[in-house]
Amino acid sequence: MLVVCEAESIVVPGRRQIERNENIRVLLRFASLIVLFLLVALPGCLPGGMPIVEPSEYGLHVHVEPPQGGTVIIRVPEHPDTPDQRAGKVDLDARYPPLTKLELKAVPAFGYSFSHWNEDAWGSKNPFAVTLYSDHTLIYAHFKEAPYSLRVILSPPEGGIVEVKTGAGIVEPRPEPEVDPGDPSAWEVRQTYDWVLPQSETVTLTATPLEGYRFVAWASDNVTIENPHNPTTSFRLEHPTTVIAYFALVLPEDAPPEEAAPEGAALTGSIKPRVEIIEGPHGCISSILYVDYEARDLTGGDRPVDYVQLNIDGQQWSVWQGVPTEHYQDSTLKEVDCEGKSTLQLKATNTEGQEFTITEDFSLPPLAAVFTHRFVDITGEDCRRLLVVDYQARDLTIPDGPITNVVLRGNGQLWKDSGKILADHYQYSFQREVFCDQVYTIEVTATDADGNKYTYRDTVRIPAPEPQDEPAEPDEPDEPPAPPPPQQTLYAAFMAQVQSIVNQQGCSSTLTVSFDGKDLTGGQYPITSVKLKVTGPGFTKTYDSKPVQNPNHHDTKSWSGLACGQTFNIEVTVTNSIGQTVSSTGSITTPIP
16 A cells, blocks of 8 residues: 655656557656556555555456457466466456566467457567556457468377478478376367468478377368378368378287198298278268288298289289399288178299299278267356267177277267277266367277277267256156166176286286266256176176265275186166166186287
């Protein structure tokens, strides 16, 4: 507080727009600082002995125009521990101590670019620094549409890189966007890259996988890609376009078994096929057959291999003829029918003209994955909903090719990875808080022990909750409505994992089961019991949660010292307050190392 006694009045000039004359601006600011100093330093500066109360904090209001155009990040450089503030679809009203130095940075959203600030002195400088000399400071950030915007999403982000070229050469992407550390969608590895071009032109994208990965395909909802499995593709950029580059992990595998060669043979070889299938709710999207093949000289270099030919379905697909070598190996891929079969044939000759031929029939593996989704309303000022994705994968060859990994992704971003598993059936329920009107491309990818992959993909738009009509007053009281069926009130799920080790006492396995019971009614019919039952050869374990009154129940149980190569059946049963029950069942086999 400043107490002012009898003194002459000092008038502080108000803030006004001035012309772009830096010398005048500096003089005015210097004069304002002198007046501020006098107000603080002198014991009296206003007549009448009226006290002046200096506010302990100054208000800052930040507005983005248009609200969907981007975000403004406000930070205090001199106090890095102070949390960053953000303005975007919702305006920011914040308060800081007087004379606080702030840094404001405008981050455009996809399809927009930053234009200017509301003050001429700031122009389009980004970021810029401002000091709070007064209360009620107003800052407006203006963005403009960028129609020739390109966004590339890497899936997974560590799988590879994408280079973008135009007629002028390589185009560098925008700087990495700054994400809110508290946002659950924030990623550890940069996944999204944006480009903004000044005009419509043809762009060429080249995908390069990183070590341990291979390129799979391109995907886009608003541009046609003629050959999605070619790592280089071109199209004309005429509107904001998003492209996803899919990469896949190259699983470490043992060398494929060689075809048994007759005694005294000079040549041998092998073929190892695997397939990657992508389907949607309307049927097959693509199916890619990958073939690893080799030919080997068995004479120790006396009669090396000089010709190798691979035929697929009677068609010559790949031919090599070059400098003779003791060992030749290669791989290739081909788009095939989602439900068809392929006949593979390998022919090899050596320098003496001796031939070796093997033929193998390959059928698509019976592997399946699928998901369903639902929404739960969330109360609040902005429109948000809870997206619940229930997904599962199943091996239909039990027990020949168990599932080894299941991954859930949204818009190319990793949402849930099961890790390494060995299971005939895997299921899980994933929840994520989302905003209304957002669009997600959701994928569930299952991998089996032979490296085959099956992906189920669908696009989901987040709808706004339907308005609730005011119920009309009934003339007579109605009977209470019947409760919904158990499938709409209860949810049961489990995830099982096994690990086997071999020591001096023999082979021993550990089984771990994580299980969940959930009330889907928001507390109207709470869970009262969650039971787990695990049975196997000479083995029975049960667990009862005892009476509970919680909307959700989660627990994990583990058993060690189990025999290897044994199958265990698992059942989870959930009961609610009105006696309804649902169950989830499955089985898992302990591996033999």
